[in-house]
Amino acid sequence: MDTSATAPTSGRAEAKTRFNAALAEAKAGAAALRTEASDRAAAYRSQARTQSENWVGEARNYGAQAKGKAGELATDGKGKVAEALSALGRAVLDTAPTVDEKLGAKYGDYARTASRSLQDASARLDARTVDELSDDARELVRKSPALAVGIAAVGGFLLARLFRSSKD
Structure with a gap:
């Protein structure tokens, strides 16, 4: 019997079997790598989403703090402007008698009117909130x-x- 003819056929079959097994193993390895990559990508996305949400929360917190501080500063500034207008009105009123003497009663009356206007503006400014003023x-x-x-x-x-x- 001629065994040489069956040897190459059985060698080919064995090589084909081994090649198919290696190919199947490579496909399984690629599928495992694909699954691992997908899992890692999902984990990184989740981590990035969590970090992003943390940063957004911190930014909102800082924004709220800044808004509160700006409101405090605006209220303080409004109070100081009202005080300054009132002080200016008092100073103009205090100089009205001198204006009467040097320029005449008519100009002294102008000074008194200006003083009252400044005092009224100060009172209106003091009575209003910063939000009302910004709306105006x-x-x-x-x-x-x-x-x-x-x-x-x-x-x-x-x-x-x-x-x-x-x-x-």
Whole structure:
């Protein structure tokens, strides 16, 4: 019998079997790697989502703190402006008799009227909340934007002059 003819056929079959087994093992390894990569990606996504939520929570907390502090500062500033207007009104009223003597009673009356206006403005400012004042400012800008730009320009000019004179 010729065993040489069956040997190459059985060698091929064995090689084919081994190749198919190696191929199946490679496919299983690739599937395992794909599953592991998918699991790791899901874990990283979850970690990133959690970290993102933590950062958003911290940012909201800082925002709330900043808003509270800004509200406190605005209220303090409003109080100081009201006090300054009141003090200016008192100073103008105190100088009214001198104005009467030097320029006449008519100009002294102007000074008294200006003093009352300053005192009234101080009282109105003190009686209103910061939110009401900001609503009024928004409404002013909405109704007459040119006036708002003019006021901002004059205020900016005065601040520039103030800071320039304090630098010199």
